[in-house]
Amino acid sequence: MINLREILFTLTKEKQQEFIVYLEKKNKRKDTKNIQLVELLLSGDLSSSEISVELYRKQNKVALHALRKRLFQSLIDFTANMSMKEENSLGIQLIKQVLSARNFLKKGQIKIGYQILDKAIIIAKEHQLFTIINEIYHTKIQYAYEIPSINIDELVLEQKKNLKQHQLEESLNIVYAKIRKVLFEVDKQKKIIDIKLLIGKSLEDENITISNDLSFKSLYQLIQITNISSSQSYDYWYTESFLLETYDIVSNHKSIKEQNFYHIEILYLIANMLFRNKKFCESFKYLEKMLFFMEANNKQYYSNFKNKYILLLAYNLNYTNNPEKAILLLENLNQKKGVDLFSEIKLTTALIVFYFQKADIKAASKLFSKFYHTDKWYIDKIGIDWLIKKNIIEILLQIDLGNVDIVDSRLLSFKRSYFDYLENINQNRVISFIKLVEIYYKNPEIVNNSSFFEKVKTSFDWIEKDKEDIFIMSFFAWLKAKMTKQEMYLVILDLVKN
Structure with a gap:
């Protein structure tokens, strides 16, 4: 069965209201229940049986099925019209x-x-x-x-050239799909791969060379592949040179002026990669370029990228000793309409982190209460990696709040739910971190002992400071702040300095 609730939540709150208005105009009868069904789907995780009782005062599977079918068709029509107006x-x-x-x-x-x-x-x-x-x-x-x-022969020749170019793009799309599949399988098998070598081999198999002959979209897909790989393994430093080399080709591409959407997306991916590698000045420069092209052509794509741009700008500001500016940016954005569900969750998470790092525990805790859905709901909406980070943040936050019962429950739940998964994706250092957090939580006095220092030192396979991901560092900063009796934010600033 099609999940209508999931489709509705892909729309912003503003678009959800537009859809209700669309239904009102479309309805010819006053007793049509499609708007009521939309409101019930948006209001909470009601079962089909509960929805049926709300709509018909009894169980009526046949009527509900017919209503859902009509609503689904209306959603398809509405989203298609929306796409025709906005995207293509x-x-x-x-x-x-x-x-x-x-x-x-x-x-x-x-x-x-x-x-x-x-x-x-x-x-x-x-x-x-x-x-x-x-x-x-x-x-x-x-x-x-x-x-x-x-001259029909000239037309045929031109058509064959176009077909060859089209086939090239289709071949690269196959490469893109195959590489993404390999990355997915590699994570499950706990292997480490050379992403640059993998891309090179995949391109060679399809007789493709990275050059201006590739379409702009195809080059974007290559950059996106490397970004996906880095986000899964937290090794943005490893793909930095490949991304920048590919962007050199992109920036001189013959159709760059006509491919503004993909160009902006590429600039965002590079700015994010540089931020994760703690190269803030370079990240700011790419964000400036991103904003320039967002505002081009009467801000044609400004609304598409505004939330992503502001969020990444705020992260850069926060880690360059401008937390107040970062917090103000996100507070203002969070209060505005038109923020989609995915962006809202990301913005809220960032704000919680910024408050927490600045020791504004009450503000962080209050905002955290917005995350009231089940783990399964969040996995479906935003992914398990975000959920793991969210749960770690909650454990640390509850420890600082002194909520003993909640901490015990969250630690037990985390170990049961995610330790196997973390082992399967080769993220044992997250497991080690949680174990150290639990030791501190149960024996806080031990944190300043030399034995604990030694345990921390031997618990991780430490990598070079400039290669470590900034978010991994941020979690460790909480523990180091306890060990050194410093403010967490000052520890973070010290850790991220190259």
Whole structure:
């Protein structure tokens, strides 16, 4: 069964209200229950039986199934219309032009049909829309006999060049899919791989070389692959050179002006990678570039990236001794409408971390109460890696609040739920960290003893300071602050200095 609640929660609160207005306009009868069903789905984790009773005062599986089916179709229509308006207007306009040209050609208006196709193909080539370009050539070749001056052999040659370029993009899409599958399987098998070597081998298998011949989207996919690998293994330092080398090609790409969306996304990924590697000045520079292109073309993609930009800017500010600015940025953003669920969770998490690091325990605890859903709900919405971080933050926060019963419960739950998973993804240092936290929690007086210092020293396979991920450092800073009797935020600033 399609999860309607999950689809609804992919919409921002603003879009959810727009959908309700859309249903109101669409409804021809006053007794239609689709809006009531939407409100019930958004209000909480009610079962189908409970929803049925709310709607019909009894169990009525047949009626509920029919209602859900109609609501699903309305959701599809609404999201499709929304996408046509916001995301893919250029492609849709070009398709409309091709259809219009075919209509004129069928009616014998050959000159008008070809004029429309000539204009459409210029735009399609600028944006590397290979499928649409092929449709244009297909139509031109079909009616070429109507115009004696047209060289059909030249048209066929151009179409073959486009098909070759399209095939290249499809091959890279296959590479992208295969690499992502390998990364997923590698994590399960607790292996360490050379991502650069993996990408090189995968490209070689498909006879592809990284160059300007690749579409802009394809280069973006390569950069995205390396980012996914780094986020899973916390080794952003390892892929830094590859990302920057690939961006050198991207920045000189022939279609960079027409691919602003992917360009902004690439700039974000690089700025994030540099932040995780504690290269704040460089990260700020890429964020400045990102903002420049976000504001280009009358802010065409500004709303798409605003939340991601502000969140990463706030992180950079927080770790460069500007926590007040970072907190103010996120507080202002969190109060605004139009923040989607994923961004809201990320923003709230960052604010909790900033408050906690500055020892504003009450503010952190109050904000943490917004995370009232089940672990399964959060895994479905945002992923298990975030959930693990969230649960560690809660354990540390409850220890500082002195909530003994909650700490005991959370530690036991964490060990049962995530130790096996952490072992499977080769993150034993998280397990070691939790064990040290538990030792401190049960015997706080031991934290200043030399024996505890030695235990901490031998509990981890320490890596070079400049290679350690900034978030891993931030968790360790809590423990080090207890050991050295310093403020946590000062310890963090000291740790992240290169």
